[in-house]
Amino acid sequence: xxxxxxxxxxxxxxQLTQTLMSVxxxxxxxxKGAIDLAAVSVGSSIWIPVTLLVFGLAMGLxxxxxxxxxxxKYHQLANMLQQGFYTCVLGGVVSLAGLMLSPWLxxxxxxxxxxxxxxxxxxxxxxxxxxxxxxYVVLRNFCEGLSHTMPSLVIGFVGLLINIPAxxxxxxxxxxxxxxxxxxxxxxxxxxxxxxxxxxxxxxVVARRFxxxxxxxxxxxxxxxxxxxxxxxxxxxxxxxxxxxxxxAAAALVIAPLGxxxxxxxxxxxxxxxxxxxxxxxxxxxxxLRVGFALGAxxxxxxxxxxxxxxxxGMTFATVNGLAMWLLGSWLAGFYTDDMAIIxxxxxxxxxxxxxxxxxxxxxxxxxxxxxxKDTKAAMLITFVSYWPFGLVVGIxxxxxxxxxxALGAAGMWIGFIAGLSCAAVLLSWRLKxxxxxxxxxxxxxxxxxxx
Numbered sequence: 116x117x118x119x120x121x122x123x124x125x126x127x128x129x130q131l132t133q134t135l136m137s138v139x140x141x142x143x144x145x146x147k148g149a150i151d152l153a154a155v156s157v158g159s160s161i162w163i164p165v166t167l168l169v170f171g172l173a174m175g176l177x178x179x180x181x182x183x184x185x186x187x188k189y190h191q192l193a194n195m196l197q198q199g200f201y202t203c204v205l206g207g208v209v210s211l212a213g214l215m216l217s218p219w220l221x222x223x224x225x226x227x228x229x230x231x232x233x234x235x236x237x238x239x240x241x242x243x244x245x246x247x248x249x250x251y252v253v254l255r256n257f258c259e260g261l262s263h264t265m266p267s268l269v270i271g272f273v274g275l276l277i278n279i280p281a282x283x284x285x286x287x288x289x290x291x292x293x294x295x296x297x298x299x300x301x302x303x304x305x306x307x308x309x310x311x312x313x314x315x316x317x318x319x320v321v322a323r324r325f326x327x328x329x330x331x332x333x334x335x336x337x338x339x340x341x342x343x344x345x346x347x348x349x350x351x352x353x354x355x356x357x358x359x360x361x362x363x364a365a366a367a368l369v370i371a372p373l374g375x376x377x378x379x380x381x382x383x384x385x386x387x388x389x390x391x392x393x394x395x396x397x398x399x400x401x402x403x404l405r406v407g408f409a410l411g412a413x414x415x416x417x418x419x420x421x422x423x424x425x426x427x428x429g430m431t432f433a434t435v436n437g438l439a440m441w442l443l444g445s446w447l448a449g450f451y452t453d454d455m456a457i458i459x460x461x462x463x464x465x466x467x468x469x470x471x472x473x474x475x476x477x478x479x480x481x482x483x484x485x486x487x488x489k490d491t492k493a494a495m496l497i498t499f500v501s502y503w504p505f506g507l508v509v510g511i512x513x514x515x516x517x518x519x520x521x522a523l524g525a526a527g528m529w530i531g532f533i534a535g536l537s538c539a540a541v542l543l544s545w546r547l548k549x550x551x552x553x554x555x556x557x558x559x560x561x562x563x564x565x566x567x
Contacts, residue, residue, distance in 0.1 A: 116424050118262075119401055123428075125268035126259070127397035132271035134393065136278045136307065140300045143282045151286070151297030154233035158301065161220065162241050164360055165213040166248060169206040171353020173199065173252035175345050177400075178407035178487050180260025185411025192261075193330045198341040199253045202349065205342070207249040214242050236298035244305030250312035254319055262404055266318055270311050277310040278303055351495035352486060358495075362502040362535065366528045369511055373524055380460035381525045383451045388468045388475075391436050395429050395476040399483030406487025415554040422484040422547070426477070433476040437469035460525065467529040474536035481543035488550050497542040506535015 137159070145152040176199040183191050217238050221231045251270075258266050281303035288294025295302065319325050363385065370381055402425040409417035440447070444462030452458060485494050510531020513523050523530070 175349025240301030
């Protein structure tokens with residue numbers, strides 16, 4: 116329990132600082148004007164899903180490194196780190212190609228010319244930061260794979276310290292810099308990526324704990340086998356993330372015609388739920404490391420215990436948090452608006468979020484455990500089926516049609532969230548049970564062979 120807590124704490128704070136950076140961008144761009152705020156919002160909705168490929172591929176490196184760490188195969192770590200760079204560089208090239216499609220996407224959306232110009236400028240600046248993003252996420256997941264999560268916390272604050280003054284300078288034109296408006300957020304984001312990447316690289320190079328690993332003493336050419344191996348683990352993670360992110364993005368489009376009051380209430384409830392989700396997400400990332408380490412050390416029973424402890428932590432938090440959202444929904448919504456109609460509806464949605472967060476926690480921790488077992492393909496298929504053909508369809512039917520009951524509006528969409536996440540939780544748990552049983556059976560047979 117102590118080891119899991121020590122891993123989870125820094126990861127949680129790192130995730131919160133990244134979320135806070137998004138909040139800072141929104142607030143500071145909003146002070147400049149409505150067009151700038153909208154450009155940052157739409158631009159973020161484009162580049163974040165596109166770069167999930169890089170993020171997912173890098174997350175695939177963490178269980179591989181933790182497995183090698185547990186097995187004490189330290190001589191393989193330098194090669195695997197460099198192969199992780201090659202893998203994520205490929206993902207970065209694909210992501211940049213995706214960003215190049217932004218003009219076409221905005222044309223399809225038929226946005227106004229000024230809005231289009233600011234959005235494209237914002238995305239163009241962010242694109243310059245993609246190489247830095249690649250370097251940062253690879254180094255972060257390598258460090259976390261070694262159960263060294265404190266750098267994630269420290270570098271998260273470094274990014275925040277860069278983000279605020281950079282936004283101030285490039286949005287409003289202070290300190291001799293050009294006033295770029297919302298586009299300045301993109302330039303600030305690029306600087307944040309490079310600042311975080313170079314800071315973490317400097318730490319890895321000079322930190323004493325990494326000296327014996329000789330990470331950059333030898334240059335390793337790309338190994339097709341290693342790159343494919345990392346892609347086979349990381350690509351399903353990226354797609355699972357995409358399915359989940361796209362579910363919530365699609366939900367916003369489904370309820371958009373219901374009016375600003377409904378949309379605002381949905382956004383408030385979703386924002387609070389997203390902040391709360393940082394806890395199970397961090398637990399999920401931490402249990403990946405603990406399970407990978409245990410399996411590398413040849414202790415499948417410890418891997419199972421790590422999952423059980425993470426589930427205990429997560430469900431305890433989800434229960435307490437669910438009660439808080441159910442009882443204090445109106446009070447929490449009051450921090451966002453004074454409109455009583457919005458507050459009332461947001462409180463109703465947070466009552467549903469109390470159920471939603473339990474399902475979300477269960478599926479997140481099961482997903483993280485499966486990643487520790489490097490079993491990611493089945494999880495990708497399960498999340499696709501659960502989120503899209505099931506969760507989204509249920510949400511659309513309940514929100515916008517009278518097929519089963521009278522149209523429920525945003526509440527119907529949130530019931531769809533609950534249905535999709537609950538389905539994922541059940542199927543992922545079933546898959547995890549099979550994987551754990553197979554590992555324990557293999558370990559038992561290995562022990563019999565040794566004794567024989």
